[in-house]
Amino acid sequence: MSSPDSPPSGCASFEQELVNAMNDFVNTTRTPHFDTATIARGARRKRATAIAGIATALVVAGAGTALAVGAVGGGSDTSRPAAAAGTVADSTTLLVRTSDGSTAKEQLAGATSARVRATLVHFGLTPTFTRVQKADCQKPEDAVVSLSPHAPTVVHAGDTVLVTTCYR
Template sequence: MTSSDARPSGCTPFEEELVNAMKNYADSADAPAFDAPGIVRRTRRRRTVGIAAVTAALVVAGASTALASMSGGDGVRGSVASSGAARSGKDTVVVVGKPGDSFTIDFAGLDLVFAKQLLLKSRLELGTVGRADPEGCKPGSVIAADPHSPALVPVGGTVNLTLCSR
């Protein structure tokens, strides 16, 4: 046989040896073992732990919001002027929300700019701004709000303020 003669397999001896070596290697290698049920269990466990963590965070956030609203909080609470000249009474306190889910804002002694910020933060609209001249008030401070406590102002409602004109 010469190199020009055709081989019955159509391959050279080197090619035949190479093919046989690859077949032996492929037949001897073990297939990897996958623990499919274990992978599914780990994935479900991780998902459950993640959902539990998110739920716990939401519960904590809800509890802190509930505590803040029970204490009259929500961070929306005006303060009385330190001069002591501002009257703090129910005519400057606005109750916002709905029955059972409300918070209060005390506008007594606040200036108009800060009162507007509190209204905006509380999602309320500023109505008319009136002026009055009672005894012993700080000029430009809020001396009355309408509607005031015990009336309930819904979110998105309008509040009218009266300022000291002295």
């Protein structure tokens, strides 16, 4: 049996050379230097570039969707002058993707809750009603004042539409 300080027989010179080589490496190799500020700045730049790219893609996709909806148009709405189209008309305009792929446009401003329910059910939508008190509530008293979602968002069969009607 040998002592812990003595090398095993037959391997003394190789082991000693290996230990000497490792000690030389440890004593002569420079410690690596990392510039953490530059690394963090690069990561932030990459993240900002990725976010900007995604935002640009979403804007382009949204513009394409708006153009497609405008190009498809159609539906059961009759033409009306541009001056009559205001924010009230936009919040009560419903765009529905029909089963044949076209888009139907329904103007529901001032319609009764019964008519709106029938229209939404006809398109396979689920209506949810809420009422708000308004001093300038139109006749009939349960007239539609807003829809959610409304144009330019297109709804599909199975979607739920929140209908807000008014009372005095």
